[in-house]
Amino acid sequence: MDRVGTVTRPDRWQHExxxxxxxxxxxxxxxLRPDTWIMLAAVAAPIATAAALIPWRTxxxxxxxxxxxxxxxxxxxxxxxxxxAATAALVSAVAFDYFLTRPYxxxxxxxxxxxxxxxxxxxxxxAVGELAARGRRHRDAASQGRHQMELLHAVTELAATxxxxxxxxxxxxxRIAELLHLRACRFSTRATDKTMARIRPDGRVLVGAEVWxxxxxxxxxxxxxxxxxxxxxxxxxFILTPTPGRPVPAERLLVAxxxxxxxxxxxxxxxxxxxxxxxxxxxxxxxxxxxxP
Numbered sequence: 569m570d571r572v573g574t575v576t577r578p579d580r581w582q583h584e585x586x587x588x589x590x591x592x593x594x595x596x597x598x599x600l601r602p603d604t605w606i607m608l609a610a611v612a613a614p615i616a617t618a619a620a621l622i623p624w625r626t627x628x629x630x631x632x633x634x635x636x637x638x639x640x641x642x643x644x645x646x647x648x649x650x651x652x653a654a655t656a657a658l659v660s661a662v663a664f665d666y667f668l669t670r671p672y673x674x675x676x677x678x679x680x681x682x683x684x685x686x687x688x689x690x691x692x693x694x695a696v697g698e699l700a701a702r703g704r705r706h707r708d709a710a711s712q713g714r715h716q717m718e719l720l721h722a723v724t725e726l727a728a729t730x731x732x733x734x735x736x737x738x739x740x741x742x743r744i745a746e747l748l749h750l751r752a753c754r755f756s757t758r759a760t761d762k763t764m765a766r767i768r769p770d771g772r773v774l775v776g777a778e779v780w781x782x783x784x785x786x787x788x789x790x791x792x793x794x795x796x797x798x799x800x801x802x803x804x805x806f807i808l809t810p811t812p813g814r815p816v817p818a819e820r821l822l823v824a825x826x827x828x829x830x831x832x833x834x835x836x837x838x839x840x841x842x843x844x845x846x847x848x849x850x851x852x853x854x855x856x857x858x859x860x861p
Contacts, residue, residue: 610644610656618663633668634689641693648704657693716823719743723827727834736834740827752809759805766793771821782816798832
């Protein structure tokens with residue numbers, strides 16, 4: 569008899585996904601998104617800083633005035649928003665021209681040195697914004713990588729400490745559903761649909777003989793098969809129900825394969841290959857994850 573367990577997405581995952589769909593600019597209690605506040609600061613802060621320097625503009629060199637505006641640009645860029653940093657750089661250059669260069673309160677520039685300072689202010693602001701945006705992407709990638717390893721470690725620890733195979737299956741189904749943003753995930757000793765898409769051991773997704781790009785399109789079809797293997801035997805399947813159109817990076821698929829392999833190790837420790845074969849297990853053909861004939 570098949571041992572089947574189904575994990576559907578808890579409400580907290582749905583709330584997290586709703587927030588993720590809205591992006592980092594999800595609305596706050598004030599009704600404005602954080603990105604909106606940052607963009608407003610990118611426009612207002614350079615103007616306010618330049619206006620605050622008006623009483624000292626005749627005493628300070630224009631390069632000194634420009635340094636104050638560079639500090640504002642760096643502060644905006646530290647949020648990691650490239651567009652906000654670019655906006656702050658552009659507004660800073662305009663505010664510098666209007667408030668802090670002669671003739672004052674005019675967009676004309678009469679001194680060559682002031683023109684060079686303004687151009688450098690704009691270039692530096694754009695460069696700092698780009699570097700900050702890349703740094704933010706790297707931090708996000710590192711954070712996601714740590715979370716993926718935590719999911720894998722949770723299942724590995726259960727398998728390594730001798731927990732019952734069904735307990736490992738249930739924990740793995742939860743982690744895989746969270747990892748791949750699935751609507752549901754269930755374990756079965758038999759694949760229910762020979763035509764469904766399948767995740768290979770190298771993390772690639774096959775639909776028939778074609779490789780599917782999950783980075784752009786997400787997981788295909790209504791159900792996706794994630795084989796569970798151990799010791800050259802195909803011991804079962806996680807049947808995945810994807811969230812339509814939700815991109816899934818290739819590295820997450822590799823972690824899902826590793827989690828499924830931990831379940832295979834737990835199953836192999838629970839039951840002999842002969843019993844598994846009797847229950848529906850099959851030898852894995854070399855270079856594939858398909859059951860043998």
